[in-house]
Amino acid sequence: GDSVTQMEGPVTLSEEAFLTINCTYTATGYPSLFWYVQYPGEGLQLLLKATKADDKGSNKGFEATYRKETTSFHLEKGSVQVSDSAVYFCALRQGGSEKLVFGKGMKLTVNP
Amino acid sequence: GAVVSQHPSWVICKSGTSVKIECRSLDFQATTMFWYRQFPKQSLMLMATSNEGSKATYEQGVEKDKFLINHASLTLSTLTVTSAHPEDSSFYICSASLRVAGGPLHFGNGTRLTVT
Numbered sequence: 001g002d003s004v005t006q007m008e009g010p011v012t013l014s015e016e017a018f019l020t021i022n023c024t025y026t027a028t029g030y031p032s033l034f035w036y037v038q039y040p041g042e043g044l045q046l047l048l049k050a051t052k053a054d055d056k057g058s059n060k061g062f063e064a065t066y067r068k069e070t071t072s073f074h075l076e077k078g079s080v081q082v083s084d085s086a087v088y089f090c091a092l093r094q095g096g097s098e099k100l101v102f103g104k105g106m107k108l109t110v111n112p
Numbered sequence: 113g114a115v116v117s118q119h120p121s122w123v124i125c126k127s128g129t130s131v132k133i134e135c136r137s138l139d140f141q142a143t144t145m146f147w148y149r150q151f152p153k154q155s156l157m158l159m160a161t162s163n164e165g166s167k168a169t170y171e172q173g174v175e176k177d178k179f180l181i182n183h184a185s186l187t188l189s190t191l192t193v194t195s196a197h198p199e200d201s202s203f204y205i206c207s208a209s210l211r212v213a214g215g216p217l218h219f220g221n222g223t224r225l226t227v228t
Contacts, residue, residue: 004155036219043116043205043219044156089156098144098209100217104155 002027006090006103013080013110021075021106023064023090031092033057033066033073034100038087047075047088080110115139116208118220125196125227133191133223135206141186142208146217147179150203159204162189196227 006023013019025033035047035057048057053068064075073090090103115138125131135145144163148156160170160181168181178200180192189208193200205222 008153041221043118043221044207045219046217098217099146099158099161100156100207101158102148102155104153 002031002092002094002101004090004092004101004103006088006106008104008106010107010109013108015082015110015112016079017110019075019077019080019084019108021088021090021108023073023075023103025071025073025090025092027071027092027094027101029094030068031094033064034091034093035062035064035073035075036089036091036102038089038105040086044089080108082110082112084108085110116142116206116218116220118206118223120223121221122224123226125225127197127227128195130192130194131196131225133193133204133206133225135189135191135208135220137187137208137218140208140210142189142210143186144209145183145189146207146209147181147189147191148205148207150205150222156205159191193225196225198227201225201227 003026032051034049036044037047038044048059050057050066056065062077087105087107089105091100117136119134147159150156159174160168162168162181162183164183170176183189207217207219
């Protein structure tokens, strides 16, 4: 079945550091790919998405590019802030389906 | 934007009792709601898909008689954990989908269940 593998944390960075969270997937066909973020005490929020190969999703300074050849959707941010401290989930969804398949999530802590 | 309200945010119950968790879409009609369970340091695992007016579809390995799901209206789905045991302690999250195929999913804030 479909699956998502993302790097495990937790990860602690200093403010303004560069962030990369790796995510790879296994799926049939051409799924849509997502990054969700869960801030402390809150539910999951969609951070960004990409629906086809070579698409780049971006939001709040975060970026991820849908790489079909490497089946990856790595999340990057050039300069993290304390407010970016959260748990980040990579996920996929097959076309026509409403089901999301999640990775394990990675907790990020950014220190001032 | 679309909001999904989940209640309660946390609950502690004794072993053998039942607990009901509500998931409401506050400003949109949700044709489909999903219930996830999140174990510590693990991913969100889909438990079941709840469609308004019909029986829920459970994922493999999820006991439907233990985790009762009711989707009585387009804005409300409930998950009842029956005869709870300590191993049912977990974080339960619901999500709701707008009436558009492939539409975005909106998540509730989750419910932390602790069974003593």
